[in-house]
Amino acid sequence: MNLAGFCSLLPEALVIALMFVVFAADLFLPSIKKRLGGLTAWGLTAILACLLWQGFLAGGQKFGETFQGTFLCDPMALFFKALFILTGIIVVILAREFLKKADKNPGEFYLLILSALLGMLFLASANDFILLFVSVELVTVSFYVMTAYLKTDQRSVEAGIKYLILGALSSGMMLYGISFIYGHTGSTHFDAVRGALFGMTSAPPLLLLGILLLIAGLGFKAGAVPFQLWIPDVYEGAPIPVTAFLSVGSKMAGFAALLRICVSVIAPFDKKWALLMAVIAAMTLVYGNLGAIPQKNIKRFFGYSGIGHAGYLLTAIAAGGFSGARGVLFYLLSYAVTMLAAFLVVVYCSVHLESDDMSAYDGLSRRSPLLAGALFLSLLSLAGVPPLSGFFAKFLVLSSAVEKGLIWLAVLGALNVVISLYYYLTLVKRMYIHPPAGGVIAVPLSFQIPLYLLMLGIVGIGVVQGPFVRLAASAVSGFF
């Protein structure tokens, strides 16, 4: 590995270093132990800065590769890594708030967050099926432990086991699928597989089975129907910062892998899987949005609504091509910023109101105008209301579907906006119309600052869309 190769690995190397620091501090420095959360958050912020510097140096070109080309640092990988680290920072802030109440050793929790994050970073750069599989496993195994973290809470343990069983099943499917692809193409490297697929005049059925199994395995991470069944239960049982990490980080990781495989590996076969993707997208949209309507628990509510959002992302993947891929990236950017703002409010409320029930949000606008305002803005952005970022994300996704002639899917997506607006507004109704269920809730400054920044992001991305569209476009333009 030469210097350039190491430079492209820098963020990953720094996360590993940060893990060692946290580990050592947790073991040997009791004075820092109390402030591990702040240390991790600031460390990640520094890594984010380093990543942005990488992106600046790359300037829309490939930054570098290493490990014989299995690790690729291209604009798309940098885009996803920035989102993952942003998610990591917010999740650490959430975890700190959560751990104040739970009587636990915080060190190991931060370590688990960092190891999942490390897996996500490698996954974004994976250019080889083996590295892809290993990084997916690193993410998933960290999540198994985090989900079951509250060892005395039955629901947490149950959620952990449920996630473990279904996760192992999906990993198995994915690996099995990869073995078929390897068998037909003789390589696990993405570029080599793609080259082999281009050379084929007809697709052997077993190769198609392999691709199908691979998509199924990643569909599990992304929360696509019919691999979504674990989501509501695991989200409900997991500690709430983990729910946030699952619904933003893990879902984005699934889509990062799915998108790279669709645009770079199996692109030669796009006619064959486009219809399959469209059908999966349609089912996911309808299932998620209808399922969210009767929910009473805020975690299950976001679980189902997240499935609905996976439906929009799959719509863009089904549409494919440059505009579809650009749509996926913009949508994920908007989704991450919006969901993180929503979870800042939800976790704060969950910790301080000691309830995950939606009735706890009654009259929130008068208990804390800031929390209610931030959640209001996020919910409207998730529903796709202008001038917020979610609107333009849906606009790009539907536009890419129309461009590829998937008008029926665009109409279905549009109608699902109405359904989702219904259940988001029921929560708005609780916050703004119902009488308050208690006294004023004070929000500390350390929580206010990230909240204001994310709110600014929701509005800013929605109003000044140009630079962000350019960013998303430059991240995928290399593939087309």
Place this chain on the structure above:
Amino acid sequence: MIALLVLIPLASALAVLLMPQERQEEIRKITFFSCLATFFISVFVFLSYSAASGGVQFEISRPWVESLGIRYHAGVDGISAVMILLHGLVSFSGAMVSRSIKERVKEYSIFFLILVASIFGVFTSLDMFFLYFFYEMAVIPMYPLIGVWGSKNKEYATMKLTLFITGGAVLSLVGILTLYQAAGLQSFDLIALQEHFAASPLPAATQQWLAALLIFGFGVIASLWPTHSWSPIGYAAAPSAVSMLHAGVLKKLGPYLMIRLALTLVPEGTKFWMPIVAGLSVVNILYAGYCAMVQKDLKFIIGFSSVSHMGYVLLGLACLNQTGVSGAVLLMFSHGVMAASAFALIGFIYDQTHTRMVDELGGGLGNRIPFVAVCFVMTAMASSGLPGFSNFIAEIMIFFGAWQKYPWPTLAAVFGILVTAVYLLRLVKNVFYGKEKVSWPALKDAQGLAQKTPFVLLLAALLVFGFFPNLLVRNIDAGVKHLIAKNPSIFEVTP
């Protein structure tokens, strides 16, 4: 200049957001002066629009998202000049009426100002993206405005209203995206698209389903039967100023966007659907008219009446000739002002009596509140199409236009005038005339400039344009002539 119409209310909303909520008086002042400023600008735009030169004036064009061809392209034509005046007038009156809001003034003002800004945005945009952007942005503030500050059945009403209108909007969004992709210009610019589609029209079948999405999608907000049911219940629940803006202006976005998008971009498809729209509009007129006859709640009566009157607007539009379409736009203005005035007056009474039921009010209010009574009687006269008010001119134009094309539906629509007269005159008689059956000791008439101005302003507009309709009609005609010149094939040239 016209970008200020959007920027001033938005900037004021931001200013209000940053103020502490205890300073209600200052917040009210910001709202008032912001609406006053936009009112003056809208009057200025209306007066300085030159009908003789026609076309689009006050144009602004800035790139926004270049890779997608989205531009902030704003401008005013003859039709939108009139609609801007309407919105300026109604939103200013609405801001004055909003003084009766006492609770959570800060949040109310923010949503109200966003609503005002977005509607101005729709009327000034010449880019399909921004048209939709502002349109959807106008719908959503309605939810909290009605849900928090409304009355009677507000939670159900506001959800129904928001979902119905959004449902229509997203369908038309698919239509907009299809038009964008079909043109292949990489541009949302209305004028560029119009020229492109005039030179190389889309196939007839495509035009038909696109026109269906646009006409029936925007038909929801125009309360085209059978998607009207959100409207009376929504108005009944909304606070006065919101009913005023919704019935007066927001509802007119439906026919306005039909003219802007369906008529100009998919003319043949629009022509295909217009006889059906004409048929449905007659159902609107008669069915909603009959519904209004049996209502007991003042706001429900005016709500159904507005559904019925939107039928005339849509009938005029469906004629596809100069007289009919001009009449429709004139009625959009006149009915908007009339409906705003009616809802403002009802709100004034309701604030003091806390009832809007005709039998509970008990009659004879004319003795106690003569000024409000006189205003209401004038509004009712305007609504029933009495000569002297601009509604009369508009309805006559629509009938003349429609008679040439759809004689039988027109006959039914003329009968609708009678129905309107019946329920409005009965309302006036039962509420304002006769003996006082219930005494309302605390009921006070409108006093002082602050309370009287909105009513006087709105009625004065109806009277001025009733006697000098040409002030409006020459602008509208310039706009409609421009439409006809662009699409000569679908319009029937009147002799």
